[in-house]
Structures are given as C-alpha cells and as structure tokens.
Amino acid sequence: MGSANKPIKPKKMYDVDDDYAILSKLIVGIGEVAEMTGIPQRQLRYWQDKGIIKTFSEHDKAITRRFNYAEIKKIILIKELIDEGFTLDAAAKKVEKRIAIIQETFRKLIKQ
Amino acid sequence: MGSANKPIKPKKMYDVDDDYAILSKLIVGIGEVAEMTGIPQRQLRYWQDKGIIKTFSEHDKAITRRFNYAEIKKIILIKELIDEGFTLDAAAKKVEKRIAIIQETFRKLIKQ
DNA sequence: GCATTTGTTGTAGATATATTACAATTAATG
DNA sequence: CATTAATTGTAATATATCTACAACAAATGC
Numbered sequence A, B: 001m002g003s004a005n006k007p008i009k010p011k012k013m014y015d016v017d018d019d020y021a022i023l024s025k026l027i028v029g030i031g032e033v034a035e036m037t038g039i040p041q042r043q044l045r046y047w048q049d050k051g052i053i054k055t056f057s058e059h060d061k062a063i064t065r066r067f068n069y070a071e072i073k074k075i076i077l078i079k080e081l082i083d084e085g086f087t088l089d090a091a092a093k094k095v096e097k098r099i100a101i102i103q104e105t106f107r108k109l110i111k112q
Numbered sequence C: 001g002c003a004t005t006t007g008t009t010g011t012a013g014a015t016a017t018a019t020t021a022c023a024a025t026t027a028a029t030g
Numbered sequence D: 001c002a003t004t005a006a007t008t009g010t011a012a013t014a015t016a017t018c019t020a021c022a023a024c025a026a027a028t029g030c
Helices: A016-025 A030-037 A041-049 A069-084 A088-111 B016-025 B030-037 B041-049 B069-084 B088-111
Strands: none
Touching: A016 B069, A030 A041, A030 A069, A041 A069, A069 A088, A069 B016, B030 B041, B030 B069, B041 B069, B069 B088
C-alpha cells in the first residue's frame, strides 16, 4: 500500500525533471518580474488591471501580486510584440493564440 | 559591423532558448523562495549568514535578498540531503561537489 | 480639427514584507 | 556536561507593494 507500487527513480547526476519541478512551483513578485523583463512595475499593474495578464493566488487572497512561469513568458512575448509595433490588445491576443496552438499541438502529441 | 554578421534566427513556435534566457535572468525574493521550497525564511537567512548559500546582488548593495536559479536549485538539493539525515555543512559540501562535477562534465563535452 | 479611446506614467498614504540584532531552544558532539 | 550546530522567535526599523486618485501623449473616430 501507499507508495509500494511507485516506480523506483534512480538518482542521476543531473535530472531535467528537477528543472521542470522547480519551474512548475516558480513564484515571482512584481519587483523581480520588472527587474527581469525591464518592464516597469507600474506598467505590469496596468496590464493586470486590464486583464491582459493574470496573477497567481495560491492562498485565498494574496495581497501582493505573484506571477508563475507561464505568465512571465507571456509578459516577455507581449513586450516583444509591442516593441515590434503591435498594440497592447493585439499583442495579447496574438500571444494567447500562440499559446493555444502550442497546447493543442502537445495535446495531439500525447494522444498518439 | 554591428549586427550585420549575426546569424538569422527564424522564430519558431516554441523555442527552448527562450526558457534558458528567462532562467538566466531569473530573480526571486526570499518570500517566494520560502513559498516554493517550503523552507522558512528564517532558515534561509541563517543559511545565508553561514555562507552556505549566496544572494545575488546586481546593483551595488541590494538590501533585500535576491536568489537566482542556480541558488534555488542548490537550496532544494541541500534540503533534500538534510531530510535524508545529513548535517547542514555536509549537505552543502555534497551539493557543491555535485555541481562541480556537472560543470566539469560540461566543460569536457564542450571541448570535444 | 477635436473629442474619445488607448496606453503609459506619477504620486500620496496605507499596508505588507524584509531587514538586522538581539536571544532562547533543542539536538548532537567531544 | 560543556560546547557547538541548527533552528526558531521577536521587536524595531527599513524597504516594497498596494490602491486610488490623476496627468499626459499618441492613436482613432467622426
């Protein structure tokens, strides 16, 4: 019972699964996202107020904004498109579409 | 001159390089690291005071602690070893050795 | 042109989070 | 049993973030 049937995973020197485990738990505050991306905090708050990006709230009502890995990627992609000349809304929609296509592709791959 | 000789990188639907770029810029505060890893902030500060883990300081003297991806991985590995029964110092040394071996392996690979 | 929308930025006052510098506590070690 | 290792607690202070206002420039519609 319990974990008796769990497949044994021998510990390798370097395990890519570790990286995925970390990324899936990643939590970053707005100040750090601003530092990483170069986008001012004020702008990130505006994007969030407009619903373009979403904050991650694990425990009931988090008072400070937390972003996960997927959202950080989205933020960077949106910024790239804005720099290319897109409007904020257009950039956001383009990124959403891109993400949807990727997810659909993976879904098909898994089914095979 | 300039960027004239840069290799052209066609934009793919999903680019793993993007992930590496994000990870290399990753900055996380102590509160988020505590949330991600389950290790209390107080304990992380103690480890840092002892020199076991290091804070990343981009701009001269950062007053609040910032951790990069490598340090987060180190923290997680140390915790795992402590849970297995190692002392803090022993765990830290073991992790350092492991990281050194990985780096050495990559160095050899690149030379080939 | 001019009103309107879009997108960004500024700021004050309040709230939340992190800091240091003390110290208590509990195991493990010699 | 004294000593060291490791963790945890806390008060006072510093830093970061929040909201809710509003100003402003650039693009858009009429």
